[in-house]
Amino acid sequence: MDVQEVQKWLDELVVAKTGKHLNTLEQEVLTGIWDNAKYREIASRHYCSEANVKRVAGNLFKLVSEELGEKVNKSNFRAAMERYHISTNAGNFVQSKFEFVGGNINLCGESLHSGETAQNRSPSTTPDNLKPEKRHDLTSAPECDRRSNRTEELTTLKQWILGENSRIVTICGLSGIGKTTLARELVEQIKDNFDRAIWRSHGQFATLNSLTTNLIEFLSQPIVSRDAMGGRSRTRSATQLPAILDYLRSHSCPIVLDDMQEICASGEYAGTYLPEYENYGKFLKQIGRSAHKSCLLLLSWEQPIEMATVENRYCRTLQLQGLGESGGEILKSKGLRDEDRWLELIDLYGGNPSWLNIIASTIQELFNGSVTQLLSCPTVFLGDLERVLQEYYQRLSDSEKQVLIWLGSKDVAVDISRKPRNFPLSQPELWKAVQSLKRRCLVEKVTESEASRFILQPVIKEFAKNLSQQVSG
Numbered sequence: 001m002d003v004q005e006v007q008k009w010l011d012e013l014v015v016a017k018t019g020k021h022l023n024t025l026e027q028e029v030l031t032g033i034w035d036n037a038k039y040r041e042i043a044s045r046h047y048c049s050e051a052n053v054k055r056v057a058g059n060l061f062k063l064v065s066e067e068l069g070e071k072v073n074k075s076n077f078r079a080a081m082e083r084y085h086i087s088t089n090a091g092n093f094v095q096s097k098f099e100f101v102g103g104n105i106n107l108c109g110e111s112l113h114s115g116e117t118a119q120n121r122s123p124s125t126t127p128d129n130l131k132p133e134k135r136h137d138l139t140s141a142p143e144c145d146r147r148s149n150r151t152e153e154l155t156t157l158k159q160w161i162l163g164e165n166s167r168i169v170t171i172c173g174l175s176g177i178g179k180t181t182l183a184r185e186l187v188e189q190i191k192d193n194f195d196r197a198i199w200r201s202h203g204q205f206a207t208l209n210s211l212t213t214n215l216i217e218f219l220s221q222p223i224v225s226r227d228a229m230g231g232r233s234r235t236r237s238a239t240q241l242p243a244i245l246d247y248l249r250s251h252s253c254p255i256v257l258d259d260m261q262e263i264c265a266s267g268e269y270a271g272t273y274l275p276e277y278e279n280y281g282k283f284l285k286q287i288g289r290s291a292h293k294s295c296l297l298l299l300s301w302e303q304p305i306e307m308a309t310v311e312n313r314y315c316r317t318l319q320l321q322g323l324g325e326s327g328g329e330i331l332k333s334k335g336l337r338d339e340d341r342w343l344e345l346i347d348l349y350g351g352n353p354s355w356l357n358i359i360a361s362t363i364q365e366l367f368n369g370s371v372t373q374l375l376s377c378p379t380v381f382l383g384d385l386e387r388v389l390q391e392y393y394q395r396l397s398d399s400e401k402q403v404l405i406w407l408g409s410k411d412v413a414v415d416i417s418r419k420p421r422n423f424p425l426s427q428p429e430l431w432k433a434v435q436s437l438k439r440r441c442l443v444e445k446v447t448e449s450e451a452s453r454f455i456l457q458p459v460i461k462e463f464a465k466n467l468s469q470q471v472s473g
Helices: 003-018 024-034 039-046 050-068 077-087 090-095 151-163 179-193 208-219 244-250 279-289 305-309 325-333 339-348 353-367 371-375 385-395 398-408 427-439 458-472
Strands: 098-101 104-107 130-132 135-137 168-172 196-201 223-227 233-236 254-258 295-300 315-319 444-448 451-455
Touching (some): 003 050, 024 050, 024 077, 024 244, 168 179, 168 279, 179 196, 179 295, 196 208, 244 279, 305 315, 325 353, 339 353, 339 371, 353 371, 385 458, 398 427, 398 458
Parallel strands (some): 168 295, 168 315, 196 254, 254 295
Antiparallel strands (some): 098 104, 130 223, 223 233
C-alpha cells in the first residue's frame, strides 16, 4: 500500500466524522509521517510551526485510533495501517465510502450496524462497482495530428507520467519544434487513464490566481458515479476543498499549460519570472513536492528555473529535438525535388518542423522545388527565419547575446572550462550565460573525450554571424 491509499481512506473517515475533507496541511502532515519525517522537517516544508504540526498529527492519530480500536501514534502509524490493510479486503479498504447520518456511519447509504464489517458485506452492495465519469476539456488544444512521428518521445513521456507518476513534466524546445503537437498526441493516448484532462494556454490568464481559479472550477464540477451493473448513481460536490492541491489529490488529471515562456522576462537569464508571475515558482515547487494523482505538463521555449535545477522521478524535463528522416514527410507534402538531398536539408535546418515548412516554401518560390539549388548557396539561407530568430534574440540577457555572437564565430565545438583571452565576461558569467542559452535550447552540448563542449546549430550560427557583422559595421 502507499500513502495515497492511506490519504484516501483517512479523508473518507474524516468526512464521516466531521463532514469536511482533509485540508492541505493535514495531507502534508500525513505524507510526512508516512515517510518517517520529523515534525520540524514537515513544519519547515509547509512554512508553519512545529507545534501546529504536532497538533494536527495528534488529531489524526485520535481518529485513526478510534477507528482501528488500538492506540496509534507517530511511531506505529505506518505499521498499524499496513496491518489493517492486510486484514481487510484491499479493494474495500481503498474504495469504502463513508457517510455520517444521524450519528451512524453509513457505507454508500447503507447502515453499518454494530459488529458488521466491510468484509462480510455482499459484493453486490460494495462501491467497487461504481465507476467515475470521465470529463475532458480540450477545447483550447489544437486538433490532434497523429503524423508527428515522435514514437520514442511518446514512450518516454508515458513512462514518466503513467509508470513513474511524475507530478510535473516540462517539454521545452525552440518555437516550432513540435512541443504542442507532441503534447496533444500524448494527451489523446493517456487521457482515458485519468478522471479528468484539461488543456489551457497561459495567454488566457493574466495571473496565477486566475489560472488556478479556472482549474478549480473545472475540477470541482460534480462527480457523477454510476453503478457498473446499471443500478444506482450519485453526485458528490467537491466544493469544500480549499486549495488546488486538494483537487489534484481528489482527481487524477493531466493539466497541460501551453506557452509558459510568457511568464518569463526578456533581457534576463532563462527562467526568470516577470514580476507579476513570481508566485509561479512557489506554485511549481508545491506541485512538485506534494503527493497527488495528477500531472502538470508544461510547454515552454525555456525551462522554469525550478525544473532546471530539480530533476527526479516527480519532476522531469524533455528537451525536444528536431525530426530526423521523418522530416521528409514535410518536404514531400511541399512537392520538393532532389529527394537524395532531403536529409542534408533536414540536418541543416535542425529538423525543426516549422523551419522546414518555411524553407520548403522558399525553395518552391525561388527554385521551383529544387533542394540542390538551395544547398548550392555557400552560406545557410535564413530568409523568413531571421524574423523568428530575432524574437529569441530579444529575450536574451546582455551576457547571453555576447556569448551567442562569440559561439557564432567558432567552427568547432568550444571548451568553456577556460574563458578566452580578452573576453569581456568573467569565467562565472560565461558559464552562467552558456547554461542559460542551453536552457533556451539555443546551444547544443557535445561530448568529446569525456569533455563537454558547446556549439550552435547551423541556422543559429548563421544568425549569430549576421549579428556580429551588424555590430562591427
